[in-house]
Amino acid sequence: xxxxxxxxxxxxxxxxxxxxxxxxxxxxxRLDRINPYEFRKGMDYELTSMGCARLQxxxxxxxxxxxxxxxxxxxSHGGYYTSLITYETxxxxxxxxxxxxxxxxxxxxDTKMMEVKVGDKSxxxxxxxxxxxxxxxxxKSDYTVPFKTAAxxxxxxxxxxxxxxxxxxxxxxxxxxxxxxxxxxxxxxxKSSNRFDLEKEAIKNILYRGKKGKDSEYTEEEPAPKSILxxxxxxxxxxxxxxxxxxxxxxxxxxxxxxxxEKFKKALEKHVKSFGEEGKGNKVxxxxxxxxxxxxxxxxxxxRLKELDKEEQEELIAKTNxxxxxxxxxxxxxxxxxxxxxxxxxxxxxxEGAMGVKTYYEIAKAAYLEGVANGMKL
Numbered sequence: 001x002x003x004x005x006x007x008x009x010x011x012x013x014x015x016x017x018x019x020x021x022x023x024x025x026x027x028x029x030r031l032d033r034i035n036p037y038e039f040r041k042g043m044d045y046e047l048t049s050m051g052c053a054r055l056q057x058x059x060x061x062x063x064x065x066x067x068x069x070x071x072x073x074x075x076s077h078g079g080y081y082t083s084l085i086t087y088e089t090x091x092x093x094x095x096x097x098x099x100x101x102x103x104x105x106x107x108x109x110d111t112k113m114m115e116v117k118v119g120d121k122s123x124x125x126x127x128x129x130x131x132x133x134x135x136x137x138x139x140k141s142d143y144t145v146p147f148k149t150a151a152x153x154x155x156x157x158x159x160x161x162x163x164x165x166x167x168x169x170x171x172x173x174x175x176x177x178x179x180x181x182x183x184x185x186x187x188x189x190x191k192s193s194n195r196f197d198l199e200k201e202a203i204k205n206i207l208y209r210g211k212k213g214k215d216s217e218y219t220e221e222e223p224a225p226k227s228i229l230x231x232x233x234x235x236x237x238x239x240x241x242x243x244x245x246x247x248x249x250x251x252x253x254x255x256x257x258x259x260x261x262e263k264f265k266k267a268l269e270k271h272v273k274s275f276g277e278e279g280k281g282n283k284v285x286x287x288x289x290x291x292x293x294x295x296x297x298x299x300x301x302x303x304r305l306k307e308l309d310k311e312e313q314e315e316l317i318a319k320t321n322x323x324x325x326x327x328x329x330x331x332x333x334x335x336x337x338x339x340x341x342x343x344x345x346x347x348x349x350x351x352e353g354a355m356g357v358k359t360y361y362e363i364a365k366a367a368y369l370e371g372v373a374n375g376m377k378l
Contacts, residue, residue, distance in 0.1 A: 042070035
């Protein structure tokens with residue numbers, strides 16, 4: 001059955017040891033002799049390996065099998081799963097020959113922590129002393145170290161500067177103020193020439209700004225003369241004064257809307273040619289911005305403005321992934337290990353658990369690759 005304390009089950013064939021029922025310190029059950037944090041980490045690892053996303057989705061048989069595997073591994077090494085997760089992280093992208101987990105584990109300092117001094121067996125409580133010595137000692141600082149992003153950022157920046165200096169002959173500008181100004185200037189220049197922003201501006205000019213564009217004083221509420229929104233307002237007044245209440249007036253008004261809409265078809269075709277596949281490469285086509293009548297065209301143009309934001313975000317993600325993928329090809333095993341060292345040097349315990357370490361590692365890696373990509377001018 002489920003065990004709320006250890007997220008597993010009560011193992012079968014438990015042999016009660018002397019101690020608890022006699023009000024003396026005994027060695028308890030097998031679960032009592034292992035670290036609960038390491039046990040929970042091991043259960044997550046083993047159940048995931050079996051294809052269970054979480055404990056609630058596993059069957060009693062799967063929990064039993066996972067628990068027995070975890071206890072067996074932890075009895076051989078108290079920090080088995082912390083070491084295993086660290087090993088898999090370090091050698092995840094390693095090509096060629098890499099050491100086995102067992103061989104790598106023997107080289108770690110953590111293995112020495114499990115060597116215990118056997119107490120004086122001549123004393124009455126020699127077994128109690130022996131088991132007490134074997135219990136791993138944990139302090140709050142082992143798993144509640146505050147994360148200082150500023151220090152990590154500075155350490156990553158230093159590492160990136162070293163790599164770039166090795167790859168390029170030109171000097172790396174470490175003047176933060178100057179670099180910020182240059183970045184802002186580049187960002188403004190990039191934004192002004194962004195094909196998505198340019199199309200947005202063109203649509204706004206057609207809708208209400210008119211020929212003056214950004215310099216226009218007109219707004220959606222007060223559109224420029226001869227713009228689509230201005231013509232729509234004029235058409236509404238025409239309906240009120242000429243067609244409202246007239247027999248067949250609604251049909252005549254709809255026909256007039258279609259005829260008026262055709263006057264903008266040529267301008268919208270030109271827009272598609274400028275910003276579509278033949279032009280700047282956006283995904284705009286005539287059927288996306290030109291409707292059956294004037295109200296339909298206005299609705300489509302409004303929807304196109306929103307769609308441009310999605311297209312821009314998709315391209316930004318694609319380009320970022322491409323840049324980082326190219327930069328990662330230049331990332332060696334030593335640099336992967338160096339990132340872990342940077343994380344540890346800035347107060348993050350590598351024993352904290354798979355998810356915690358992985359999160360910090362991915363943040364550091366993303367920052368590192370972004371810096372390398374910028375340095376390589378990708």
